[in-house]
Amino acid sequence: MKxxxxxxxxxxxxxxxxxxxxxxxxxxxRETFKPIxxxxxxxxxxxxxxxxxxxxxxxxxxxxxxxxxLISCNTCHNVGMGGDDNLETSIGHGWAKGPRNAPTAxxxxxxxxxxxxxxxxxxxxxxKGPVQAGVEMSNTPAMVEKTLNSIPxxxxxxxxxxxxxxxxxxxxxxxxxxxxxxxTLITPASRFDQFLEGNAAxxxxxxxxxxxxxxxxxxxGCHSGVNVGGQDYYPFGVVEKPGADxxxxxxxxxxxxTKTADDAYVFRAGPLRNIALTAPYFHSGKVWNLxxxxxxxxxxxxxxxxxxxxxxxxxxxxxxxTGEQPDVTYPILPAxxxxxxxxxxxxxx
Amino acid sequence: MKxxxxxxxxxxxxxxxxxxxxxxxxxxxRETFKPIxxxxxxxxxxxxxxxxxxxxxxxxxxxxxxxxxLISCNTCHNVGMGGDDNLETSIGHGWAKGPRNAPTAxxxxxxxxxxxxxxxxxxxxxxKGPVQAGVEMSNTPAMVEKTLNSIPxxxxxxxxxxxxxxxxxxxxxxxxxxxxxxxTLITPASRFDQFLEGNAAxxxxxxxxxxxxxxxxxxxGCHSGVNVGGQDYYPFGVVEKPGADxxxxxxxxxxxxTKTADDAYVFRAGPLRNIALTAPYFHSGKVWNLxxxxxxxxxxxxxxxxxxxxxxxxxxxxxxxTGEQPDVTYPILPAxxxxxxxxxxxxxx
Numbered sequence: 001m002k003x004x005x006x007x008x009x010x011x012x013x014x015x016x017x018x019x020x021x022x023x024x025x026x027x028x029x030r031e032t033f034k035p036i037x038x039x040x041x042x043x044x045x046x047x048x049x050x051x052x053x054x055x056x057x058x059x060x061x062x063x064x065x066x067x068x069x070l071i072s073c074n075t076c077h078n079v080g081m082g083g084d085d086n087l088e089t090s091i092g093h094g095w096a097k098g099p100r101n102a103p104t105a106x107x108x109x110x111x112x113x114x115x116x117x118x119x120x121x122x123x124x125x126x127x128k129g130p131v132q133a134g135v136e137m138s139n140t141p142a143m144v145e146k147t148l149n150s151i152p153x154x155x156x157x158x159x160x161x162x163x164x165x166x167x168x169x170x171x172x173x174x175x176x177x178x179x180x181x182x183x184t185l186i187t188p189a190s191r192f193d194q195f196l197e198g199n200a201a202x203x204x205x206x207x208x209x210x211x212x213x214x215x216x217x218x219x220x221g222c223h224s225g226v227n228v229g230g231q232d233y234y235p236f237g238v239v240e241k242p243g244a245d246x247x248x249x250x251x252x253x254x255x256x257x258t259k260t261a262d263d264a265y266v267f268r269a270g271p272l273r274n275i276a277l278t279a280p281y282f283h284s285g286k287v288w289n290l291x292x293x294x295x296x297x298x299x300x301x302x303x304x305x306x307x308x309x310x311x312x313x314x315x316x317x318x319x320x321x322t323g324e325q326p327d328v329t330y331p332i333l334p335a336x337x338x339x340x341x342x343x344x345x346x347x348x349x
Numbered sequence: 350m351k352x353x354x355x356x357x358x359x360x361x362x363x364x365x366x367x368x369x370x371x372x373x374x375x376x377x378x379r380e381t382f383k384p385i386x387x388x389x390x391x392x393x394x395x396x397x398x399x400x401x402x403x404x405x406x407x408x409x410x411x412x413x414x415x416x417x418x419l420i421s422c423n424t425c426h427n428v429g430m431g432g433d434d435n436l437e438t439s440i441g442h443g444w445a446k447g448p449r450n451a452p453t454a455x456x457x458x459x460x461x462x463x464x465x466x467x468x469x470x471x472x473x474x475x476x477k478g479p480v481q482a483g484v485e486m487s488n489t490p491a492m493v494e495k496t497l498n499s500i501p502x503x504x505x506x507x508x509x510x511x512x513x514x515x516x517x518x519x520x521x522x523x524x525x526x527x528x529x530x531x532x533t534l535i536t537p538a539s540r541f542d543q544f545l546e547g548n549a550a551x552x553x554x555x556x557x558x559x560x561x562x563x564x565x566x567x568x569x570g571c572h573s574g575v576n577v578g579g580q581d582y583y584p585f586g587v588v589e590k591p592g593a594d595x596x597x598x599x600x601x602x603x604x605x606x607t608k609t610a611d612d613a614y615v616f617r618a619g620p621l622r623n624i625a626l627t628a629p630y631f632h633s634g635k636v637w638n639l640x641x642x643x644x645x646x647x648x649x650x651x652x653x654x655x656x657x658x659x660x661x662x663x664x665x666x667x668x669x670x671t672g673e674q675p676d677v678t679y680p681i682l683p684a685x686x687x688x689x690x691x692x693x694x695x696x697x698x
Contacts, residue, residue, distance in 0.1 A: 061429055070440050080410055080682045087692055091419050095444035277684045289687055330677040333429045335626045338638055
């Protein structure tokens, strides 16, 4: 974390006006950020095929992966709503309230690791979490495998997606298939991407002022790269801890993963792609207004009270990060059979 | 109901073998059933336009129509799962358990009226029910209108879908738009439709035996027309009331609508299109197996203990009622604004 703090400080001290000078802005932005590519990246430990992506899409929309047969990945990572559920924290099995705001699935493949605390190294590791979490889908690997094995079309599709494997219908392969689909959920061609690719007219003057402020004030010290964040871990409150209304004391973030005192209240910097679509903000989901979120970040991470005009400019820049949303045809899911486990008896109100 | 009973009795007494004789079967079937048309029908009191259908699709997938911002029409009428949720009864706001099995939205436009008790005369009347039901979406018309009015893209789309109206963003128009979309959720070209349209090879011998039994035994006395049901109301237990495990005593069906003693335990005959995709069965959702459902119907509605072979043949016929499932592109929903009401605070477990 010391390195991260040093970088943040460095950017805080950089001259505010430098980046505003014409093509310098584009050059500086190109050093700091990367455009969303037009095609999904290669995945480590997973060979993406058409069959795997199509199966993964079905599983992403498959409520029978949950104990109740009600909740699918798309329930909380809604591909039509910026890849999340736009709730403070998600509602799960038995109407339980999850502990943290659901991160977007869009462009998640470009993050250094998954979850707010980075406890899953990639999307296939991540996919196993919510299926088993008691407050989310509340299921077990054995029950998922039994369910999928009871449905002939799934057995056939797993066989084709994982050819040559002895037991293709497995919890691990479920996760790999979902990862394959999720890697297609990328949103290229935002106006910011068009700017990075050389079209200076793709952003307005206000948005460019916001971009310059974003870099000069130091925001980009943590929020950089292809996802404008999501690349490393930082304390929430580098300079000044926000109040418990925004940073609840009970959630110590990455500390739970590393058990290192330095990692108390440390979280992965939020990836800011499509941020205008994914309110409410922060791991706590306590802030609904993007301008307010920018103001809080200025104070807590940079120790700076941004002016109203600066906040509006930065917010205008952030709105240029909305890319082309995914074009997803709703999958037709195969019917259950007599061998399919029934949904778990419901808790009634 | 007397008329219905008489018809059922008539069919029960018809000779069993008659319909099996070659083209006679097709002729008899054509008198009893109609194919699903290839295009949506005209709607009473609703002029369907492209703008209205597209808006209706967005609203069908719009969780912000619910108080929690979690539940959309598609949650319980899942277009990828035969148009329902494949649960005994639906899970709604606060994890409440609904009173009856969710009917499919597919081909619902062809039913005489909506809900198991026919209390909504059409789909636009139906659409208003679940949005307001406390155990479903638990919202109010005023809150729906406030929510939609807070989102500029919706205001624009309602204006285009309902041109010339003074207040296009209304609860009524929400319902009309949803009806416009739902009317597109039709599933033509099932093998049974192909048979009705003249292709005798579209069904196997077993399926044809099942169709003949379905007509000769009297099933088609109630389950006829384009939706193979959904056209009129009948007592559950024309001949013999099933046990309380299948027919719970507390739900008197259409009696609650008409307050007529004759209508106690009367329900709309289930439309059987895509029935193989929509387990569990009956208004109670208590029966998961289609063969078992056929056996119960034989006993309760026809007073006949069908043989295992007959049950298998009829079930094989019912499986030919699965049509082409809807091709739906997931809609991209516009972001909330500062004026959008927040989701209602959640009941936690």
